[in-house]
Amino acid sequence: MARTESKLDSHHAYRVIPREEILARLHDPALLLVNVMPKETFETGHIPRSINLPVAEIEERARQVLPDVTREIAVYCAGPT
Amino acid sequence: MGKHAVGLLGKLGYRNLRYYIGGMADWIENGGPVEKVEPAAAPPRSGQNIQSPISHTSWTGFLDLLAGWSLERLVGFWLGMILVFGLVYWGAGISMGWGLQAGNVAVKPDLEGLATAIYFSFVTALSIGYGDVIPLGALRILAVAEGIGGLLIFGCVISKLVSRRQEELTAEIHRTTFEDRLDRVRTNLHLVFSDFGAVQQLQVEQGSLPGQVLRRLESTVRVFRGELQTVHDLLYRSQAVPDEEALESLLANLVICLQSLVELSGSRPKNNGESAALDNGLRAISNLAREICGECVPRNYAPALKESMDQIHELAGKIG
8 A cells, every 4th residue: 555655656756855955045036945834833943935834724725825836846844754 | 744745735736846855853953044933022112112123134134145155155255345345445536536545645546546445445354454545534434334244254254164174074974974884784684684594494494483483583673673774764864875886785685684574474473472572573664664665765766776675665565
């Protein structure tokens, strides 16, 4: 079953973004930073310029907050979980 | 959570998704700039006491910007700033008649004057202040501003120089411990493999697993679990990436260990209560190995490595 999950993952492909790249492109408007933690956690600290879109609200609000599906979007949360 | 979010966004049709695995923990640990949302303050009364949050953030933002620049860029900016200020001192002398004065004589608007202006700019930015050339009128404000800016940027340059050496050292230390650790994992996996072989041999000879052999198997499984965890972490979390050759031999060792474990676990006595620890160990191994496959690890590897990972994933399902 886990195998099918991984296939799903590969279907919705994404690339990993290293910290150095984010740091280097901190002021690059072409890169959209999306923090998927809950609002309270977001407010206690986030990467500058990040947009807050909690996981629970993605399906509902993603299209509204991120209207352009071709934009380069870097997603992150609290840690590697 | 982040990976889940990426998956959701992918399903919604977002095509250019990137995933920052380390997240906030990694960001903060490595000193990345952090922005906070201040709790909504009580509205200022009668327009007094308004702290301007904008200038505060733009000020720290400027510092963050400087800190994020490379050494070359900082030095370039610093030199550029000095030259621009020099030009302004010189230009002010030409256009407005008041500029720099050297020894009670106004600096002339010629090439020599330009050189003097740039010289004055350097002396000011480095906060040396010989006093042989002095600014007049409003240029004094400009000179003070240049002094502040020069010190600030120069400080950044110095701190960059110092931390660069430090970063090299820490990287070196990380690399050595990392290599030691890989070596240890490889050796342990080899031992695990030979131990599995020995247990298998005993099993063939005696037809079943007597208590003592079972204990031995348990302890080997524990070691194996630990090393599997290390490889798992290496694939998922590690900032350092081992070279492909080292990783390939690690994965190959993992595969043969898992293969003999699958054989062993198939023929061991089941649910007799005696091997609860063994059952737990096997379950943990199965869960860990299941998460290793070519497509589910965050980085992209060579096809041969992916194949090994897929093999590990497949073997995981057969344990128990």
